[in-house]
Structures are given as structure tokens and as C-alpha cells.
Amino acid sequence: MMEPPHTSVNRITFLIGGEAGQGITRGGSVLGRALTRAGLHVFGANDYPSIIRGGHNFYTLTVSGKEVYSQDDMVDLVIALNKETALLHLHELRKGGGIIYDERIDFEEGEIPEEDVKLFPIPLTDIVKEVGGPPIMRNSVALGAAIALVGLKTAPLEGVIAEAFAGRENVVESNVSVIRMGHDYAREHHEFEGRLRAEESSPGRIMVTGSEAIALGAIGAGCMFYSAYPMTPASAILHYLISKDQETGMVVLQAESEIAAITMTVGASYAGLRSMTGTSGGGFCLMTEGFGLAGATENPIVVMLGQRPGPSTGMATYTAQADLLFAIHASQGEFPRVVVAPGDVDDCFTRTVEAFNLAEKYQIPAIILGDKSLLESHKSTLPFDAESIEIERGELLEAEEWTGEEEYRRYEITESGVSPRIILGTRGATMLANGNEHDEYGFTTIDPIGVVAMADKRFRKKARLVDDINGLEPVKVFGEGEPDVTLVGWGSTKGPALEALRLLGGEGINARFVQIVYMEPFPSEAFESAMGDGGRSMLLETNITNQLGRLIKEHTGARIRQSLRQIQREALQPGRDRRRGEEAGLMASIRELDTGQKNYWCPGCGNFGLLNGVKRAIARLGLRRDQVTAVTGIGCHGKTTNYFAVNGFHVIHGRVLPVATAIKLANKEQTVLGFAGDGDAYGIGMGHFPHAARRNPNITLVVHNNLIYGLTTGQTSPTTKPGHVTKTTPRGAFEEAINPISTALASNAGFVARGYVAEMDHLVDLVEEALRFRGFALVDVLQPCVAWNRINTYQFYNERVYKLGESGHDPTDLPAAYERAEEWSERIPIGVFYKVERPTYGDNFPVLAGEPMVRKRLDGGKVAKLISEFA
Numbered sequence: 026m027m028e029p030p031h032t033s034v035n036r037i038t039f040l041i042g043g044e045a046g047q048g049i050t051r052g053g054s055v056l057g058r059a060l061t062r063a064g065l066h067v068f069g070a071n072d073y074p075s076i077i078r079g080g081h082n083f084y085t086l087t088v089s090g091k092e093v094y095s096q097d098d099m100v101d102l103v104i105a106l107n108k109e110t111a112l113l114h115l116h117e118l119r120k121g122g123g124i125i126y127d128e129r130i131d132f133e134e135g136e137i138p139e140e141d142v143k144l145f146p147i148p149l150t151d152i153v154k155e156v157g158g159p160p161i162m163r164n165s166v167a168l169g170a171a172i173a174l175v176g177l178k179t180a181p182l183e184g185v186i187a188e189a190f191a192g193r194e195n196v197v198e199s200n201v202s203v204i205r206m207g208h209d210y211a212r213e214h215h216e217f218e219g220r221l222r223a224e225e226s227s228p229g230r231i232m233v234t235g236s237e238a239i240a241l242g243a244i245g246a247g248c249m250f251y252s253a254y255p256m257t258p259a260s261a262i263l264h265y266l267i268s269k270d271q272e273t274g275m276v277v278l279q280a281e282s283e284i285a286a287i288t289m290t291v292g293a294s295y296a297g298l299r300s301m302t303g304t305s306g307g308g309f310c311l312m313t314e315g316f317g318l319a320g321a322t323e324n325p326i327v328v329m330l331g332q333r334p335g336p337s338t339g340m341a342t343y344t345a346q347a348d349l350l351f352a353i354h355a356s357q358g359e360f361p362r363v364v365v366a367p368g369d370v371d372d373c374f375t376r377t378v379e380a381f382n383l384a385e386k387y388q389i390p391a392i393i394l395g396d397k398s399l400l401e402s403h404k405s406t407l408p409f410d411a412e413s414i415e416i417e418r419g420e421l422l423e424a425e426e427w428t429g430e431e432e433y434r435r436y437e438i439t440e441s442g443v444s445p446r447i448i449l450g451t452r453g454a455t456m457l458a459n460g461n462e463h464d465e466y467g468f469t470t471i472d473p474i475g476v477v478a479m480a481d482k483r484f485r486k487k488a489r490l491v492d493d494i495n496g497l498e499p500v501k502v503f504g505e506g507e508p509d510v511t512l513v514g515w516g517s518t519k520g521p522a523l524e525a526l527r528l529l530g531g532e533g534i535n536a537r538f539v540q541i542v543y544m545e546p547f548p549s550e551a552f553e554s555a556m557g558d559g560g561r562s563m564l565l566e567t568n569i570t571n572q573l574g575r576l577i578k579e580h581t582g583a584r585i586r587q588s589l590r591q592i593q594r595e596a597l598q599p600g601r602d603r604r605r606g607e608e609a610g611l612m613a614s615i616r617e618l619d620t621g622q623k624n625y626w627c628p629g630c631g632n633f634g635l636l637n638g639v640k641r642a643i644a645r646l647g648l649r650r651d652q653v654t655a656v657t658g659i660g661c662h663g664k665t666t667n668y669f670a671v672n673g674f675h676v677i678h679g680r681v682l683p684v685a686t687a688i689k690l691a692n693k694e695q696t697v698l699g700f701a702g703d704g705d706a707y708g709i710g711m712g713h714f715p716h717a718a719r720r721n722p723n724i725t726l727v728v729h730n731n732l733i734y735g736l737t738t739g740q741t742s743p744t745t746k747p748g749h750v751t752k753t754t755p756r757g758a759f760e761e762a763i764n765p766i767s768t769a770l771a772s773n774a775g776f777v778a779r780g781y782v783a784e785m786d787h788l789v790d791l792v793e794e795a796l797r798f799r800g801f802a803l804v805d806v807l808q809p810c811v812a813w814n815r816i817n818t819y820q821f822y823n824e825r826v827y828k829l830g831e832s833g834h835d836p837t838d839l840p841a842a843y844e845r846a847e848e849w850s851e852r853i854p855i856g857v858f859y860k861v862e863r864p865t866y867g868d869n870f871p872v873l874a875g876e877p878m879v880r881k882r883l884d885g886g887k888v889a890k891l892i893s894e895f896a
């Protein structure tokens with residue numbers, strides 16, 4: 026049944042629909058921006074399937090002289106770019122509403138109830154043909170006609186078109202001309218009751234989506250590193266930030282996976298940059314271990330989690346609020362976090378700034394919980410107040426030199442629970458971050474007293490965190506007086522709730538809306554005070570299991586019995602002994618590179634030789650300890666950071682390369698070395714290896730290749746050769762082994778080498794050469810595991826290895842490198858297989874020019890200009 030006609034002047038809802046590829050969202054947003062410029066309030070929402078061409082798309086734009094918080098259910102004017110749109114949306118038309126369509130479309134008799142619906146045929150195709158334009162220009166004609174029907178002039182629309190196609194004068198001209206033709210035609214041939222009144226002087230509102238507002242908030246907050254993997258509905262943030270990277274000076278990059286994205290973000294944060302990533306539920310499932318790494322290592326990061334319906338891929342382009350409890354509980358173990366859920370574009374901007382401040386002040390991860398509806402819908406609003414932004418970086422020591430009387434302790438036990446951070450590369454101090462439980466210096470520990478002390482330290486932050494959140498209006502109340510009914514909601518339910526207050530008020534019902542903005546820590550007191558005696562209450566959330574309701578009950582005991590839950594289709598100083606006997610600023614020697622920590626590697630393990638070789642190379646290069654960062658994965662090699670007195674980051678399994686890459690981008694002056702086991706690099710981390718090789722960051726990866734899993738007590742590894750009997754291959758391995766050398770060559774690595782721990786001088790030369798190389802360098806090191814590998818022993822290698830450098834091999838000859846890479850029988854080559862420099866990944870980032878990123882000051886001031894571009 027159709028609703029009665031829309032009687033209030035100055036509120037019109039348009040629906041523009043057609044096939045994917047017909048420019049539906051663009052058309053809708055152009056109309057929305059034009060009407061915003063005309064001084065009207067707008068709210069625009071798109072609806073599209075997850076396909077590129079074909080399929081039905083539509084964009085709903087509600088326009089009014091008063092603020093619009095959400096789109097209306099009913100439509101006044103349908104702009105049908107195909108017949109399907111007209112028929113599909115008939116039931117949404119208000120009585121007296123109309124359809125603008127191409128006069129070439131024929132409706133069957135009875136298809137349209139003409140007594141209730143006005144038909145506005147326009148020669149869309151003919152007008153476009155007249156100016157020789159492409160078919161997509163039909164929507165410009167239709168927009169011109171729509172503007173005419175609601176009694177407005179074309180000037181704002183023409184202005185928006187001129188900016189959208191700036192520099193392409195012929196495109197601007199032809200579009201303006203068809204807009205005018207459509208406008209004239211509609212005025213001459215049709216009449217419509219609905220009217221919009223443009224303001225005499227526009228208050229200069231902007232029209233933005235939630236994604237754009239979050240991106241602007243991140244820029245305003247001084248975010249300097251954003252890494253993400255494309256995923257609806259988070260991709261728009263990536264697209265916007267990368268389009269503005271040179272203006273903002275932010276490093277923005279598309280990672281090879283969500284795992285890489287979040288571990289890069291943690292790596293950049295470790296170095297000292299404000300860092301952020303964004304994804305949706307499926308991507309956040311992959312990110313949870315990295316999220317825990319941020320929690321354990323106390324590296325502040327911000328994650329934008331854009332919800333969409335799940336489980337699994339669910340409906341990629343629709344909206345839901347079903348990841349609330351997931352966000353609050355994600356990752357193993359316990360650590361404090363912030364989860365904030367903005368409800369509209371203004372919240373998106375301000376709450377993003379708050380998320381960065383809280384994350385850095387308390388050195389914790391923060392989640393901005395959005396959803397498709399919030400992130401992709403346009404809303405007009407006054408320009409965000411860039412002047413009011415205050416950046417609070419907490420206890421971050423930004424001095425270039427460590428002047429502390431004692432050695433720096435990354436995880437110093439403090440009363441507040443917050444341990445002062447330093448910028449990676451601070452002269453005279455090294456910093457060890459560790460995803461394993463650790464002591465104050467960052468060294469791995471299982472000492473029960475130390476473990477409890479560290480866990481308590483982390484959680485001591487929470488009291489002050491709660492106080493801070495209470496000062497940030499974590500619960501907002503809309504509506505006044507004694508309410509008959511109180512609506513309670515979060516996130517994008519805010520818009521519909523505010524519209525509901527308006528409608529209920531019109532019917533004499535006193536209603537309030539309580540918006541919960543901070544979900545973790547949950548603002549219990551603020552919530553209870555907001556609820557007071559609010560009459561009947563009703564929960565609004567877009568999930569089945571009443572997630573906000575469960576959270577309220579858990580924290581306050583209150584139970585809101587009535588709920589409207591809808592699945593909307595639309596809707597670490599490493600080494601307390603490190604500085605002993607040395608003064609900061611001295612060049613590192615082998616002894617100085619020893620942390621003094623007890624070593625737990627098996628006697629005779631090749632790891633000793635490998636680490637010794639690396640230390641000798643570092644000493645030869647004359648690098649200070651604070652100029653070198655070692656990133657290690659999980660496995661026996663992972664303890665390297667405990668034994669190597671440079672900056673260190675012991676990360677999670679397989680994620681050495683993204684973290685090392687981000688650290689190098691954050692501080693290009695650091696010499697960054699990644700250490701990984703063969704399982705770490707070529708098994709779980711294989712998703713990063715070819716990408717690091719092709720991407721070419723100026724880092725060196727040293728792989729402890731022992732052809733077996735050591736720490737987990739002797740299972741097959743990706744490099745285990747066929748026939749090898751291990752605990753998991755009792756009949757002998759039957760899978761082909763990964764060949765790291767040829768894999769690196771095929772991935773376009775610029776420096777590919779193999780070393781052997783018992784050829785020490787040769788190994789030192791190789792590592793030195795790799796460290797001097799500009800670009801990604803692989804040194805795969807034959808490292809006998811004396812505990813578990815009885816085949817690939819010292820004797821095995823001593824009988825077989827020969828040096829490429831003594832065999833006439835030309836390391837610039839790629840085919841020859843492939844040929845040598847295949848040798849693994851009576852003779853096994855070691856040395857440089859291939860070496861050709863090309864521009865590094867960092868060379869391709871203009872924003873990396875000049876000082877290292879970590880020494881650049883946060884400058885959120887650039888955001889004011891960017892905000893104005895949305896007017």
C-alpha cells in the first residue's frame with residue numbers, strides 16, 4: 026500500500042536506480058552535493074550487489090530544509106535509468122510520487138498504477154545523442170530534470186559537475202548542456218507537487234561519508250602510516266588516504282593480506298608512527314593474532330572494523346552490527362583495548378581523533394567499529410572543526426638522544442602501567458618489543474613473579490583509561506523531558522533513532538535516544554545515569570543475538586527486554602647488561618652486541634654460528650647498536666632478539682617481513698634485519714615472501730634453514746627433502762620441497778644468496794654484502810639442527826658445499842642463477858646467486874623524502890583544507 030502524499034514542503038526523497046556500471050552512486054552523490062551547496066540538508070545511501078556490471082543498483086537521497094539523519098523509507102521521485110528500477114521501486118513511492126524515465130521505455134498496461142503515480146517521460150537517450158555523448162550521460166539529463174521538477178535551478182549541479190571533471194572541459198561542457206536540456210524539458214512538459222527551497226545563503230556545509238570522515242579524522246590526528254588490504258566497506262579509507270598521501274605526508278600502502286596490513290601497522294607503531302589499518306569482519310578474523318601482538322607488545326594502533334553481514338563472506342555490500350562482541354573479545358589472552366562506535370559522520374571524525382589519543386596514551390590497540398551503512402552513506406554537516414583537535418601522544422620520549430641514568434626499559438614497571446616509549450633509533454638506547462611474555466627490558470621470561478607483574482602492569486592502565494573515557498561523553502542522550510520511551514542503540518542506528526524521535530514527537534510521544542559510543546571499556550556509570558527513569562526502553566541494533574543488550578546486562582545488570590534487532594540488507598633496553606662497560610655512541614663490537622642473556626639453543630646448533638656471523642658483519646659495518654633493528658619470528662631462531670643487543674621486535678609466527686618492511690618505511694636510517702626459520706619464512710610466512718621480494722624494501726632477510734621444525738620437536742618443514750622421515754612424515758616426506766633460491770629469483774628479489782654456518786668468513790662476507798645492498802636481500806643460511814635433522818648435518822654439508830664466487834658464476838646472469846639454484850645433490854652451491862639493484866620500495870614513496878618519518882612532526886593542520894574540499 027502506498028503512503029499518503031508527502032505534505033511537508035522542503036523534504037523530498039529521490040531514488041536513482043539502474044544497472045551496476047551506470048554511475049548510480051556517482052549520480053546520487055553529485056545530486057546530493059549540489060543540493061548541499063544549495064543550502065539543503067541531505068542524507069544519501071547506496072544499495073548495490075557485489076558485482077561490477079549488471080545487477081540492480083540504487084541510491085536513495087533524502088533532502089530537506091532541516092537536518093536529515095537517515096534516508097526515508099518512502100520515495101517521492103524515482104529516477105529510473107532502466108525499466109527494472111521503475112517496477113522494483115513502485116511500492117516505495119508515496120502517493121503522488123513520480124518516476125523520471127527514458128521516454129523510450131514502454132510500460133505494459135497496468136504495470137504502473139497511473140492514478141497514484143506520476144509518470145515523467147524524458148528523452149534521455151535522444152538528448153544525449155543530440156550532443157554526441159556516451160550513454161552514461163543519460164543520468165546527467167535525468168538529474169537536470171529532477172532538479173527542475175522540485176523547483177530548483179541548475180547552477181549548483183553545474184558547479185559540482187565542473188569540479189568533478191576539472192581539466193576535461195569538453196566533458197564538463199557536454200554534461201552541463203544535457204543537464205540544462207533535461208531541466209528545460211521537464212519544466213516545459215511536467216509538473217510535480219514536491220518542492221525544495223534553496224537557502225538564500227548556504228551555511229557552507231560539507232557532504233561526506235563515514236569513511237571520508239574517519240580518514241579526515243586520521244589525518245587530523247596526525248596518522249602517518251596506513252596499511253590495508255582492500256575489503257568492502259573499508260576500502261574507501263584506503264582509496265582516499267592514498268589519493269592524499271603527498272599532501273598529508275602519510276605512508277599509505279596496500280598490503281598483500283590483512284595479516285600483513287596489521288603487522289605492518291604494529292611495526293610502524295613500534296618505530297614511533299601513529300598507525301592505522303582498516304578492514305571488515307572477515308579481514309579482522311585474519312588480523313586477530315596481529316591485534317594481540319599489538320596488545321602484548323603495547324604498541325598503539327587503530328583498527329577500523331567496518332561491519333557487514335556474516336558469517337563468512339556474508340553479504341559483502343550490505344550492513345550489519347554483529348561484530349561488537351567479536352571486537353571486544355578478539356585475540357587470545359587478555360589485554361586492555363578501546364572499542365569506540367561512532368554513530369554519524371561527525372562522530373566518525375571526532376571519535377577517530379580520540380581513538381588515536383587513547384591508543385597512544387595507554388599504548389593499547391583501539392578499534393573504531395563502523396558498518397557499511399555508516400561508512401558509505403553520505404550526510405551533510407557543518408565542516409569538522411580541525412582547530413579543536415588536540416593530539417595527545419602520552420609518554421613518548423621524542424628526544425633524539427637517550428639521557429636516562431639507567432638503561433632504557435621498554436616495559437618499565439610503572440605505577441600507571443604505562444611505560445615510556447622512545448622513537449626507534451634514539452641515540453644511545455635500544456628497544457626490544459616482544460610478543461612473548463617479557464621482563465621490563467623486553468626479554469622473554471617465564472618467571473612467575475615477572476609474568477604476573479607484567480600482566481598487572483598492563484591492566485593498571487585501565488583505571489585511568491576509564492576516567493578518560495568518562496570525560497569523552499561515552500554515552501549521549503538525545504531528546505528532552507520525561508520520556509515515554511527510551512531508545513538505546515549504537516553505531517549507525519543513531520540516524521534512524523533520531524528520525525524516530527522526530528516522528529514520535531509529531532505524534533505526541535515523548536521519546537529519548539541513548540547512544541552508547543564507547544563499548545570497551547564499557548561506560549557503566551554514564552549509561553546508568555543516562556537511563557535514569559526513562560520509561561519504557563527499547564534496544565536498536567542490527568544483529569540477531571542482542572549483542573549490545575548482553576553487554577549492558579554484563580556491565581550493569583540491566584536488562585532491556587524489548588529490542589528491535591534487524592538484519593538489514595541495506596541497512597623492549599634490550600639487555601640490562603647491554604650498556605655495561607660501554608658508552609652510548611661507540612661503534613658496536615661483537616662483545617657489545619651480546620645481551621648477556623642465558624642462551625637456550627642446543628649445544629652445537631647452527632644458530633650460534635649464524636648469529637655470530639651476523640654480529641661480525643654488523644661490527645664490520647661500524648653500525649651502532651641503536652642503528653640496527655632485528656625482527657624475529659617464531660621458532661628456535663626467534664630467541665635471537667634475546668641474544669642480539671640491538672633494537673628488536675620478536676613478532677608472531679610468519680610475520681617478520683611485513684613488520685620489518687614497516688619499520689624500514691618508518692625509519693629509513695635503521696638497518697633492518699629480519700630473521701626467520703624455514704617454516705616461518707617459507708611456510709606460514711610464504712604469503713609475504715614473494716611480496717617482499719617484488720616490493721623491494723631495503724631490508725635483509727636471514728633464514729635459519731635447517732630443513733626441519735626444531736622448536737616443535739622435529740616435524741617436516743617446507744624445505745624438508747622428499748624421503749626424509751620426520752615425526753609427521755613417518756613413511757618419508759613425499760611432498761616436493763620449496764626451493765628458496767629459485768622462489769626468490771622468480772619473485773624478482775634483487776639479492777639472492779645462500780650461506781653456511783660452518784663457512785664463517787664466507788657467511789660474514791655474505792651478510793655484509795646483503796646489508797650493503799639497496800633493496801630486498803635474502804640470505805638463506807644452511808643451519809644444521811643437531812637435535813632433529815640427522816640427514817642435513819655438518820658432515821652432509823661439509824662434503825658438498827662449494828663457493829659460487831670460486832666457480833666463475835656471474836651473479837648478474839639470471840638464467841645461470843636458476844641453473845645453480847637447482848643444484849642439490851653431490852654439490853651444493855653457497856654464495857651470491859643473483860645480485861642486481863633496482864629502485865627500492867621506499868624510493869617510490871615521495872613522502873619518504875627528507876627526514877625519516879619518525880622524526881617528522883605530526884601535522885594534523887592540513888586537514889582543514891581537505892575538509893573544505895567536501896563542500
Ligand code: SF4
Pocket residue numbers: 625626627629630631632661731735736809810811812813
Ligand atoms: Fe638448534 Fe635444532 Fe636445538 Fe632448535 S632444536 S636449538 S634448531 S639444534
